[in-house]
Amino acid sequence: MVNTSGVDERRFNREYKELFPIIFRVALRVTGDCDAAEDLCHDAFIKYYQRHEPLPDTDQAKYWLIRVVKNMSLNYAKRKTRERKAIGKLQKIEPVFADSEEKRVLENETKKEVQDALDKLPYKLRAVLVFKEYGGLNYRDIGKLMGISEGNVKVRVFRAREQLGKILSRRRQNHVSEG
Amino acid sequence: MCPKDEILSAFCDGEIGSPWDKRLQHHINQCARCSGKVAQYREITGLFHNDGVSIGESMKRVKARITNTLAVQQNETVIHPAAGSMHIPFWRKQVMVPMPVLAAGFSVLFVLVASLFFFLGRNDTQVARTTPEPDPQQNIHVYYSMDNPELLRKILSDKEYHEEVIIELPRENDFSIVGEPEVKRIIGSKGN
Structure with a gap:
């Protein structure tokens, strides 16, 4: 069955249903911005369906899409950094969510807590952890994706967890002292 | 002795191969510090997977x-x-060329260009060297010098003239293979 866009509709629905949640979470956690994540997902899937030859299985498609999202999110992160420098703000900008968007995307405090903590990590630590936790990729695949060694991935994942643990425990202590 | 925390983090990701994973699990079961670390890493992983993001x-x-x-x-x-x-x-189309092929192509191109410059740079090329040495066995009838190019041109243009002719080339006998040869320039384009 082929729809008007020339892409096999059954294949599109199956792949989209399976892969969108993974790709969207990766994009959302790397960028910290819901609109940006939607844009990245849209662009990544369009690139995927523009391929002349479809990838043989969903795992390869997932890896391919994560790689595209990773490249685009890196550009996004660089652009955001330039913008931040341009407006002269020294502190990190909080992820931009409109009120309605925030209500839609962040249903409870836990997810905001995770996102805020992730935003405090440098990109290279944040990305490996997100690819690990949401992408479900192993160290070897993450290494290939990021152009680093497996050992380097192991170190980055470890450092990301350590930093994340410290950030979260500080936040909890603050909550306790405020309460 | 406790393993490094990096190893414990990798263990949580299932990145420790057999049989080390079993030994590590055995150690973690007995060590409060290591089991605490593993619990901490797993809690962080849990936060990712239970973040409640609605998509x-x-x-x-x-x-x-x-x-x-x-x-x-x-x-x-x-x-x-x-x-x-x-x-x-x-102009926006992309062609995929494997890196080794690209490198080989550039190498061949480099060698060709280098060879061309090498041969062009030499002015003692055998192709361009002319040495007017008349063969004593040959029956030489006429000997013309380049000092009188008009006469030379007239003789060469004369279709009735059948004598063999030897032309004395200029004393500078080293020519480049590019550029206009001295003789042709002197006698003009009609000479053949």
Whole structure:
């Protein structure tokens, strides 16, 4: 069955249903911005369906899409950094969510807590952890994706967890002292 | 002795191969510090997987955008059927060339260019060297010097003239293979 866009509709629905949640979470956690994540997902899937030859299985498609999202999110992160420098703000900008968007995307405090903590990590630590936790990729695949060694991935994942643990425990202590 | 925390982190990701994973698990079961670390890492992993991010609306919205974009692209392809399955201007088309092939191509090109410069740079090339040494066995009838190019031109242009002619070349007998040869320049384009 082929729809008007020339892409096999059954294949599109199956792949989209399976892969969108993974790709969207990766994009959302790397960028910290819901609109940006939607844009990245849209662009990544369009690139995927523009391929002349479809990838043989969903795992390869997932890896391919994560790689595209990773490249685009890196550009996004660089652009955001330039913008931040341009407006002269020294502190990190909080992820931009409109009120309605925030209500839609962040249903409870836990997810905001995770996102805020992730935003405090440098990109290279944040990305490996997100690819690990949401992408479900192993160290070897993450290494290939990021152009680093497996050992380097192991170190980055470890450092990301350590930093994340410290950030979260500080936040909890603050909550306790405020309460 | 406790393993490094990096190893414990990798253990949580299932990145420790057999039989080390079993030994590590055995150690973790007995060590309060290591089991605490593993619990901490697993809690962080749990936060990722139970973050409650709702993607339903985003999924619908992005799907609609993708379908729309693909439909627009399909229409553009129909408008430009000559361009194949996707209309891409030729200056934006990409050609995939494997890196080794590219490197080999550049190497060959480099060698060719270097050889060309090497041979052009030499002014003692055998091809360009002319040494007027008359063969004593040959029956020489006429000997013309380049001092009188007009006479030379007249003789060479005369179709009735059948004598063999030896032309004394200028004393500078080293020519470059490029550029206008001295003789041709002196006697003009009519000489042959």
